[in-house]
Amino acid sequence: MHTPEQPAATRPTSRDVARAAGVSQATVSLVLGDKWRGRVSEPTAAAVREAAAALGYRPNLAARNLRLGRTRTALLVVPALTNEFFARVYTGAATVAARHGFGVVLYPSPDGVGPARDPFASARAALDGVIASSMATDALKAFGSTDLPLVMLDSDPAGGGAAAHVNLDIADGMRQAARHLLALGHRRFLHLASAVPSWTFDVRAAALADALTGASVTPVRAPLDVQGARRAVERALSGPGPRPTAIVCDDDILAAGACKAARRLGLRVPEDLSVTGFDDLALATAVEPELTTVSLPAERIGERGMAALLAVLDGREPERGDLPVTLTVRGSTGPAPAA
Secondary structure (H helix, E strand, O other): OOOOOOOOOOOOOHHHHHHHHOOOHHHHHHHHOOOOOOOOOHHHHHHHHHHHHHHOOOOOHHHHHHHHOOOOEEEEEEOOOOOHHHHHHHHHHHHHHHHOOOEEEEEEOHHHOOOOOOOHHHHHHHOOEEEEEOOOHHHHHHHOOOOOOEEEEOOOOOOOOOOEEEOEOHHHHHHHHHHHHHHOOOOEEEEEEEOOOOHHHHHHHHHHHHHOOOOEEEEEEEOOOHHHHHHHHHHHHOOOOOOOOEEEEOOHHHHHHHHHHHHHOOOOOOOOOEEEEEEOOOHHHHOOOOOEEEEOOHHHHHHHHHHHHHHHHOOOOOOOOOEOOEEEOOOOOOOOOOO
């Protein structure tokens, strides 16, 4: 026997929310579209949000996007998916995006260093903007032909083509590491630098050279992997002349390779050789001794990057100023060995 279907429950509308909160539909639109600041009072905004939550109201994003000509989707381009730093950047960006009804699509550049294939040829119409984090110099060429707003993270603030830049105080991180080692009596250094051509690594090298003026600094480049770093350090430490007493690394992965090289050469860390890293990845506390390293607020830079893109899309000025970084001292650094 056929039973007629029950009518579906009526979906609450913005008119219902306005009636419940005692405001206009325009006010509901401003509050739920996160454009109320300076136009609606905080108590009124709170009343609208409470009414929407009580009614179970959800904006019709498809209809609103059609009106606005937006898909509410951002592309986050990173050098690699194998480095947890970029996973944390994504987490921060996605958290802010979700609060504003946006989604974030993650796009890795091939082999981690670029050049990236142009992701816009097929997806241009499905994106509102792009956030690119710590990209190698050559990889940026893919962005030249797009008119989508671009926010660059950890990149040259003087570079053209970006609507906004969000940076960490990378130079200060290197200065903190140098001051720490100098205070421990170190005067002979090896700088284990990343071989990736990138603004962020150029800044680290320049800041370290400046901070260690008057000390002996030997620069050595290595690929961004543990075994490549190990081999580079083994060669450097086996050469003629006085051995460095401290190795300053551009990255925790390089630092792990430096520690492996020290062990293979019969050197103790930190008694014979101090090692510092950069990033404060999980790897930093997985090695023994644990790494002294520069801690970077990866999630925070992702948050700021997404907030900057939203500001650009809304015609607002993004927040300015570099994010501070902090040296975390652990067991891989100690006093310089006696000459």
